[in-house]
Amino acid sequence: MYAVQVDGLDPQSLRVEETADPELGTGEVLIEAEAATVNRVDLALVTGAAARKIPSWANPPYTPGWDVCGRVIAHGSGVSKPPIGARIVGFSAWFSHGRGTHSSLVALPAKDVVEAPDGLPASRLTTVGLNGLTAWRAVECLKTHPGQTILIVGAAGAVGGLALDLALLRGVKVIAAVSPADRDLVIDRGATAVVAHGHTDTVAETLRLMPGGVDAVLDTASVAAPLMQAIHVELVTRSWSTASGHLDVAA
Secondary structure (H helix, E strand, C coil), X not given: CEEEEECCCCHHHCEEXXXXXXXXXXXXXXXXXXXXXXXXXXXXXXXXXXXXXXXXXXXXXXXXXXXXXXEEEEECCCCCCCCCCCEXXXXXXXXXXXXXXXXXXXXXXXXXXXXXXXXXXXXXXXXXXXXXXXXXXXXXHHCCCCCCEEEEECCCCHHHHHHHHHHHHCCCEEEEEECHHHHHHHHHHCCCEEEECCCCCHHHXXXXXXXXXXXXXXXXXXXXXXXHHXXXXXXXXXXXXXXXXXXXXXX
């Protein structure tokens, strides 16, 4: 098979090489990849921005990647589903075992793949894994209820957009903090209101719309610490969460 190899903390170290096909373990499936996502965490690892988060076992060369879309071409022992030939979306817990998805063949536990529709392009389907799980977990952590209001910072992004959808499905009202260019996008997606992010004081704009403060804040855009502190103190009546998984609950 062919796989992307990372030789060091420099994008110039990336190369595509022919390597041995993965060996299937018990409970695993072998996937012929159609597409794999390049997530922000991949870029951060390769450039060294997240060098401290690289597991000790991940000595170069290694293959990056968390998401894959493709077709099942072989089963390990104990596996019958998804069937051979099924189109799937899979997620690799890279930090746990280092099985990157940026390769032509990917072996993953069968429990970490789901069948995918044929009507959508692989380039779109493959973005669901890490982004979708991050958005779902962040919205779950906030424990909002129908009728409450949440501020999502970066609601036009990959994680933010999915979080917007998930919050709306819960009956939660969403104030979307996005750049002016993305205003129509989030309104069409169902946002209750929009505040400009990056050009105005997001806190002041949100308080103008919700004088009593919102019920929760989800930051998917890595807002600078001073702004997060302002949101936490002035805006949030209950809790806030970030896309990286941190949660803080206000009294």
